[in-house]
Amino acid sequence: MELLKGVPGLNESSRSNTLFGGVTFTTTDLSSKEKAQVASVVAVMGGNVKNDLTADTNVLIVGNINTAKSKYCLKNRTDVTLLYPDDLFDIYKRFQHSKSSGPKLTIQVLDDYPWPIFNSCLFCLSRLREVGNPCYAKNYITKLIDHFGGKSIASLTPKVTYLITDKREGKRYESALDWKINAIHPKWIIDCCNCQRILDPSLYDISKIHNPAAIGKNSHKKYRKVVDYASVEHNPIYGSLEMGNALIERSNEITKSSSIEDCKGLFKGLIFSCFGFTASHATKLSAVLKNNGAEIQEEYDLSVTHVIIPSSFTFDEVPPKVLALQSISDSKVVNEWFIERCLHYERLCNDSWSIPARKLRLDYKLKIHITGFAEMEHLHISKLIKNLNLTLQTKLTDECDFLVANLSSLGLSNVNSPQLFTYRFHDILNSRTDMKTASVSLTKKKINSAKKWNIPVVSLAFIWELAQTGVLPHVLDTQWCIFAPRSLRPAGNFLEYARSVSGGLFHKAEEPVNDEADQSGRYSFDLNNSDVDDVDDDDKNNNSDRRIYLGTEGSPTKLPVQLPSPRKNTAKKWPKLIGTASESQLKSAAAAAAAAADIDDEEDENYNFKGKRRLVFATDQGNNANDPQSYVEFEDDFGLEDIPMFKKRKK
Known part of the structure; x- marks a missing residue:
């Protein structure tokens, strides 16, 4: 085993971190020196180490698979993650790098080092193209098998270990019964990956179990709390699959719409090097590039013209070697959007769309709706919003926080609205739009609805700046502000501030009974914005109870009174009594x-x-x-x- 040497921060146990906060580690078959080093590394990353295998153990550091602890966990503890010491030290190096420049690691990093549970299995997948659950789709199941060390083939042979299907029909299903090959439901693959164990396949055999609710029943007690492979959310395997499918589909569309000769020469003379992709995704990406005349190089050197990273990676995650060589060469660091845009528009698109973001996975809980964008730009903006950890709303409702509109769909250009095109990445603002009358009319209706609901309307520059700085931009900046509610505008005096808080209505609270409260002079403010003209009466009635009471808690309101003027009182001028006559x-x-x-x-x-x-x-x-x-x-x-x-x- 290779021990860590000279890694900075190994003894800095005082540094706080929550990567492995609340996670308990146990070791097996390690020397005393190795145990001490594992304990130090785990402590720096926020976890704790115990010598004994207990009920609260989450991770077992395995030195030998044949120990009693290892065998017991493989058989009975499906909630324990098995990890080799070298993998733990590699996680520690990534953790140290993330503290300075890279993205913050999560507990999901454990499944970047999967236990090879399928390394001795050969699978054949049948009739998984039309399934109701996306996690049972053929591409996703194939990717899970590959990630956990297995191999799948298209044809059923007697050497196949398992036939994965959810339908009791077809020649491959009948042949599996004849050859006594288990016909297993795809749920078995997902449960095995969640438990990181080979579960009893007979509990998932569809040839014996005809009740869908009974499939996989009592196969395990609980999952590992790392990645839920039965869900598409926060699932790195499914996320990389979506990105690869979009790239292949876009390549197929271009192949159909243009001649093969034109496509093959699109990337001619360019040398690409891929970084950060999974093995299967890198294979698909290389195939697309080679089919269009590009050259793929495994190692990065000065001859490489483009370094491609996933759109879910930030610029800080690029290896330092690549950044160092980039400063002395003409190579560019782009994400896979560069290839998609080039294939879609049938030309080299050296624009800002393919520049990697600086900040992703932010903590802003915002709901975004986009309108006016078409084709490729709509796809990439949707991915960017998801990578920023924001919520993309498919419909515009009053719960949305921002409406991102395409300037071109509103008829805005550098001629009639030059202030909106002063953003440093101004080329992203010239997005294509569907110029159909219905689409333009729908965009304008959404703008009016946003004004009615006091939702800020901004251009794409607002989202792009958020991805570059990681800080929520000021809404009133003229570089992206199309419409801002009155409540967001700064008050020039006390009356404007009070009007922005109360909506323009001030209500005096009911006078209390006792004498002490009678001298309080408390007021309540109605939060309805009376300055908005495009609000229906129904909306006003629905928001009539939104008030802030200052004074006795729960005191009802009375008739509205006007707030006194803040002007200074001056002495009254009386007319002259003597000598005033002409x-x-x-x-x-x-x-x-x-x-x-x-x-x-x-x-x-x-x-x-x-x-x-x-x-x-x-x-x-x-x-x-x-x-x-x-x-x-x-x-x-x-x-x-x-x-x-x-x-x-x-x-």
Whole structure:
């Protein structure tokens, strides 16, 4: 066994990790030095090691398959994963690499080193093309057999160990009965892979068991908690199968639509090197490339023009050797989308679509719906959303978080909307669309529905930026924002903030009975957005109870009141009581008083009003004519010394 030497971080037990958190390891037939090293490696990755095989043991590190522990686990413990020491040390190296640059490993990494349970078995698969369960399909069962060390052939011969079929018909089924070959249901393959054991095949023999519910009953107690091969979700084997099938189907479509001579020269002069693919997928990929004139090279050197990695890999997962040689050569690192796009468009597509993402498998729980995309772009965007660990919604509902629309389907271009085409990977925005009237009309209806439900509408640049940075982009960025609800726009003042929180409606809470609560001045805010015009009355009624109460818990609301203005109160300006009358008004008043007292105008100048107030104008007293300002004096015969004199008061 090769022991680890000089691996950094081996003694750094203080580093926290959850890769094997809660996982218990047990060893068998290892030397004391090997046990100590296994214990150190497992501790760094978050697990713990026990000497004895107990009920909580999850992984058995096997030094020899013929020990008592190994035999007992193979026979009775279908929930224990068997692993060789060298495989554990290889997992540790990958773990150290993932801490610095690679993707975070999960417990599924254990099945990257499968126990070869089918290495002595020869299988023949029959009538598995039309099955209701996708996990019983022929391609998937074949891939499972290959992954766990088995081999399958197309023809049934006496050397075949098992015939895998779910139908009691056909020549191969009849021949299997004649040759006494077990006709096993495909569920047996899946259960064996989940348990990592060869289960009793007689419990799955369809020639003896006619009740579908009884197939596989009591064959095992429980599965290993690593990968559920009976489900298509979080299943790396099924995921790689989908990618390979899409590539083969696209290649077949191009072969049918174009001549063989044109296809064979598409990749002529290009040298490809594959990395990260499974053996079966790499074989299919190489066959497609060779059929189109490409050359395949196993080892990477300066002559390689393209390094192909799976679309589920990030750029950081590329080997350092490839990145080092890429800096001094003209080779490109692309994913399998490069081949699919080239075959689909019948030309070399050196665009941003095939550039590997920087960040995948994020923790954002977002629901995305896409619209307006057609053909190849729709397929690749769907895969990208799944690789980002986001949820792709097939229908647009009010539960969606974002609507990703094709700019071309909305008639937007670099001419009429240049701000939407300033993104650094702008070539992805020129996506093809189905220009049929029905498709364009449907896209516009979805845009209107998104506005009605306050769902942000963004371009593909939003999802692409998320895959490049791993951080959710700002929705209001003009590089991708097509529509943003009012609630996402920043408030300019307190009133706008309160309106964004409450939807524009403020409700005063019912006054409490006690005196202490009466002085609280608490308010409740209605969350309905009254600023949205395209909301039906039914939608408003359905959301009428969405309120936040500030104050006594559960207090009901009363009639709405308007929030007071935040403007500062200023002192009220009162009109002047003295000296506000114009000069003409004062003259008229003096003339009326003189007429009432039968006083001539000639005597007005020398007449002394007894007990009356006399008005003397500056123009009558012959003041300086250069003074442009006119003023009025006030005199009184009674208490003149007690009354303030307002002289030279401006009009």
